[in-house]
Amino acid sequence: MQNTAPDTFLHTLPNGVRCLVLHQPWRQAVNLSVFVRAGSQHEARRFTGISHVVEHMAFKGTATRSCQQINLAAEALGAEVNAHTDKDHTAFHIDGMAADLPAFVALLAEIVQHSTFPEEELERERQVILHEYTEFDEDPVSMAFRLFDRACYGLHPAGQPVIGSRANLERFTRADLQAHVARLYTGPNVVVAVAGPVDAPAFARQVEAAFGAMPGGTPNTVEAPAWQGGVKLRRMAGSAQCQLVLGHGMPPLADAKHTAWVLAAALLGEGMSSPLLDEIRERRGLAYHVGCSADVGALAAQFVIDAATAPEQADELLQAVAVLLQRHAEKTDSVALARARKQLAVRALRTLEQPVRRLEAAVQDVYTFGRVRSTEEQLQALHDVTPAQVRRVFATMAMRPAAIGLAGSVTARAREQAEALFVAEGRAASTIGA
Template sequence: MHSATAPDDTRITRLPNGVRVVTIRMPHVHTASIGVFVRSGSAHESKLDNGISHFVEHMVFKGTLMRDARRINLDAERLGAEVNAHTDKDHTGYTMHGRPADVPQLVEMLADLVRHPTFPADELERERQVLLHECTEDEDDPLSTAFKLFDKACWGPHALAQSVIGPRRNIERFGRDALVDYLRRQYTGANVVVGAAGDIDVPAFEAAVEAAFGTMDSGHENLVAAPVYAGGVATKRLSGSSQAHLVLGFPLPGLAAQDPAGVLAAAVFGEGMSSPLMDRIREQRGLAYYTACSADVLDIAGQFVVEASTSPGQIDELLAETLALLKAQAQQVADEDLERGKAQLAVRRLRAHERPYRRLEDAVLDLYATGSVCDTRTWCARIDAVPAETVRAAFARMLAAGPTIALSGELPRAAGERVRSLLAAA
């Protein structure tokens, strides 16, 4: 086994086949969180495969060589454990939470899920219908629609623009052979991280991982080239919605750049009720009940995102005010906003540090992006060291790149043209 750079309470080793093993010792925690993470998500899919990572994630729970669907849940619940999974653009995660003494069994059960699913035909057809219902719900959600439009406008033809759930036509088409082949190609040692956080018996955990994953094929890393930012305006009217939903944003560097300026800029602009965004848009102007700003940063690229919901007649005012606020930040970042943003990010990171599974997932994403794990104190120190001028310059760079704007829901006629005209005037 080979080790990598990590905080003092974190141990990272690598099996000969490339599987990385992460252990985060948290002796004060009385449960254990175990995860198997695979560098495989919608960003790793072709257009014809879009949605297959999510389909596979659902189907592994429908039966393995050792357990049928009921037995998967029963074996976990007999130990009091919870089992769950999620798919994202950059990875898929399978997790269990239980007692530290049961960690070796939890590892074996997770390995059975990700290494030996059988994808039974009858279960596949039932789950296909579940996914189609999920697809319908997603299509009917105006905010989800706005985010999908936003991603496509941001990243153009790049796979990062694809949704996790994928298009309906793909869900209807995927068969067992496609799922088996995708699992074989993507779920390999070079892309798998097995982690545990809590009051962990490290030797017992590492031995369980080696026994369960040591024979996994090595494969090759699922690497994706960084996208080229496109930008632009996208709109879609949806019946049944009484509000208009806006997503506005700009490109940010990915996690691999280790550049905290964009994350801090998002906190400065829209974190909390006293932030410029919330104070101006909601408190002073009453243009939206809900608005927020965040930095969504993946390994290869990131997005600075402002989202808001408003009445159709107030879209122009909302957009004009938001752009004016962004321009003001590109001129000068107030000291009190910078201080507030840094403090809020520090507290958020420290709270995450206290949650075993959140620490585990953050560590895995660090590993995928940089090959090491960033210590919480180091991360907070990096944020605290960013001067106002660097944040101001980040706003200026974003504005120079040009915005991406997506609108969905109840929209006035020619909403896209009106937005483009407003941008040209601004």
């Protein structure tokens, strides 16, 4: 057992596969996931989107079961299988009764290691994924976030969408999928994680029996992207709103300074009483939706403000955001800081009761630190952030070019304001302080 949080069990097999147990003895069900460190940031440009295609195709047949037999094997036990792809990983999930955990481990092991990617299934699923791509491509909110990522990181894989490109989706072959799995689906990149009332040593034996023959190898690593900044825009016919995503690069998960940025994001935009929502929505009516969050990853992280507003109000909204950021670089309100600190603490405690979210957070810790941080450790880090550190976060943003994605109905004035307030070199504090 490796050094980790007190309610967890972490064991590494000889081939590098790790098995992780989050003890939840009060439950009668289990949530089992297999995480693979293979996401869109691990893809060369000509293969963008392939991790997502592999995720879809993994359920379309294995060496011993058809797509229909896979679904029936889970549903006959009252369980359901699912999966998702993110920038830094792909994950396969199943949940059901604790007594059926050995069957769940065997089923996910088969899906992850022995999918055959049948040609006829690939052609059918290709159409499904292209429909998904069209939905993504025609949605102004999704497009604004896509443009924002590109403004953040340019052509680095961290700046490309998980869904990939239409051209790639139309040409991927079965051989491409097999090569992707052979390259990235290796022992040190796999964590088999379960939350529930689990006998940890027995689970470790089940994982070893199911994944012990998986090839070894080295961790899938990617060079961290350089921050770029700037404005990316797409006008979209039929959209009556301007979708805006604005943000800055922040320290990644392994850097302890990221906690101050997380607290700053909560202070600015967590809840209806936060300065962002109070000023922009409640007092000025500039948006129905506006929010602020910290997207903290192992490779890169983003401090993000997103909003939807009327095209004619976009420049006023941008001005209001700029004023708020400058105000918080100069002064930290003690009441607002205490409110944000408490909200983040409650969120961390709620996560303990949400097995899916907790599994993902724990596996991210395993990939980043080689262990799972305890809740107490994370709460202490939050408690230790000082008002001066929070002000420094906002001051840092004031000195750096932001990345901005604008989609939907976007006026020339909105783009000009975005450039002048957040991107232009040498912009003066007086420009955003009025």
